[in-house]
Amino acid sequence: MGTIIPETFTATPAEFGIGARxxxxxxRDDYAAVILDALQQADSTGLALQTGVVSTYLSGAEPDLLRYVSQVVAGASRSGAHVTATVQFSRGCPGEVTCTLPPTGGLFAEVVNLTPTGVHAVAEWALYPLDDGTGSASADHMRDIYAAIETAKASGLTVHSEHFVTRLEGDLALVLQVIAAGWIVAGRTVQHVATHATLSLNSPSLNSHAS
Amino acid sequence: MGTIIPETFTATPAEFGIGARxxxxxxRDDYAAVILDALQQADSTGLALQTGVVSTYLSGAEPDLLRYVSQVVAGASRSGAHVTATVQFSRGCPGEVTCTLPPTGGLFAEVVNLTPTGVHAVAEWALYPLDDGTGSASADHMRDIYAAIETAKASGLTVHSEHFVTRLEGDLALVLQVIAAGWIVAGRTVQHVATHATLSLNSPSLNSHAS
Incomplete structure (x- = not known):
């Protein structure tokens, strides 16, 4: 789990378990129409999608995942309705509990830049680098989390420390970009990294809570 | 992070960072009234609550956290509306990135039993034991996750393996009980453990997806 990942890795995103939920x-009463419309208008090029009762599972490379999530959430938000989106990104552990990977090791990925959406988002974000320390001399999941938060603070987003999460505010695309950057960069030294974010858009309580 | 936690630990839940979001x-159009009603009817005894734009932060002992979350989600679901709930439980790391604990160590907790709600829930669940391996000879986060999934399978819930998550179906109370049990039991040997679940209730697409 703690193996340093070579940049020469050649597995596909699916083989390395790169995906999202x-x-x-x-x-709103017409939620089904709003969601369907947002899904139909988003560009799913490069992704395999599987819709379930609780979430839609997306498998593919990081730029495709990020573009699609940004477009779906932005599309639903442009309806004007109050929207919440829960997103989980994972890498390095295909399947549920089986982390068997191709013998060539991990996957180096570049951070992704997204086109701004003009949609304001507030997100609560948690990053989990699951390093068991067996292959590295100094596993320290809090060090990796702290580095990701420092990157967020330099991004131009409004960043607040909260219990268990970091709150990010700004353009939806930049919020997703920063969340994914933390996940991607941690994934360069830790095989299995997951990240969760809950996003709120068009919240009627925003004015009373924003700072 | 990997220190085995003594059963004699005397810190309060707040000092050990036990809480939820x-x-x-x-x-539905009347979502604000449904949520307000559910919050007002739930028993928050023993908890400190802090409502934000994205989530409500709950601090307190495990039985109080579980009872409150179950009652709030059940209450909203009894409106008949399609409801999703996103819940994060965390222990062992108060604050955002500072994991400073009282010098006496970790906190042993019993698993919690909840009163059945009569509300059917489908959940996607992920467990993250954040063990850096520095204090234990054999940190293995997948071993802890696998043990939690075996417990879920013995609970009477319908359990399915999915990418990145385990899907649980059954009475809302039992779903939450199983999620919390995995989190609590992993927390007996790992200081910092987080778990995330997304729950769907009254989904109109349930009949076409349930198995």
Whole structure:
């Protein structure tokens, strides 16, 4: 689990378990139409999608995952409805508990830049580098999390420390970009990295809580 | 991080960072009234609550956290609306990145039993034991996750393996009980453990996906 990942790795995103789960909630009577419309208008090029009762599972490379999630959430938000989106990104552990990988090791990935959406988002974000320390001299999951938060603070987003999460505010695309950057960079030294974010858009309580 | 936790630990739940974050989404025009009603009818005894734009932060002991989350989600679901709930439980790392604990070590907790709700839930669940291996001879986060999934399979819930998550179906109370049990039991040998679940209730697509 703690193996340093070579940059020469050649596995596909699916073989390395790179993917996401997305749950979209639209707080309006016509939620089904809003969600369907957002899904149909988003560009899913390069992705395999599987829709379930709780979430949609997305498998593919990081730029495709990020573009699709940004477009779906932005599309639903442009309805004007209060929307929450729950997104989980994972890498390095295909399947549920089986982390068998091709023998060539991990996967180096570049951070992704997204086109701004004009949609304001507030997110609560948690990053989990799952390093058991067996292959590295100094596993320290809090060090990796702290580095990701420092990157977030330099991004231009409004960043607040909260219990268990970091709150990010700004353009939806930049929020997703920063969340994914933390996940991608941690993944350069830790095989199995997951990250979770809950995003709120068009919240009627935003004005009373924003700082 | 990998220190074995003595059963004699005397810190309070707040000192050990035991808490949850809950985001409730109700897919109906009157969502605000449904959420407010569910919050007012739930028993928050023993908990400190802090409501934000994205989630409500709950601090307190495991039985109080579980009872409150179960009652809030069940209450909103009894409106008949399609509801999603995103819940994060965390222990062993108060604050955002500072994991300073009282010098007496970790906290042993009993698993919690909840009263059945009569509300059917489908959840996607992920468990993250954040053991850096520095204090234990054999840190293995997948071993702890696998043990939690075996417990889930013995609980009477319907359990399915999915990419990145385990899907649990059954009474909302039992779903939450199993999620928390995995988190609590992993926390007996790993200081910092987080778990995330996204729950879907009254989903109109349930019949076409349930197995």
């Amino acid at each position: 997305l749950t979209l909630a639209v707080m | 809950l985001t409730l989404a109700v897919m």
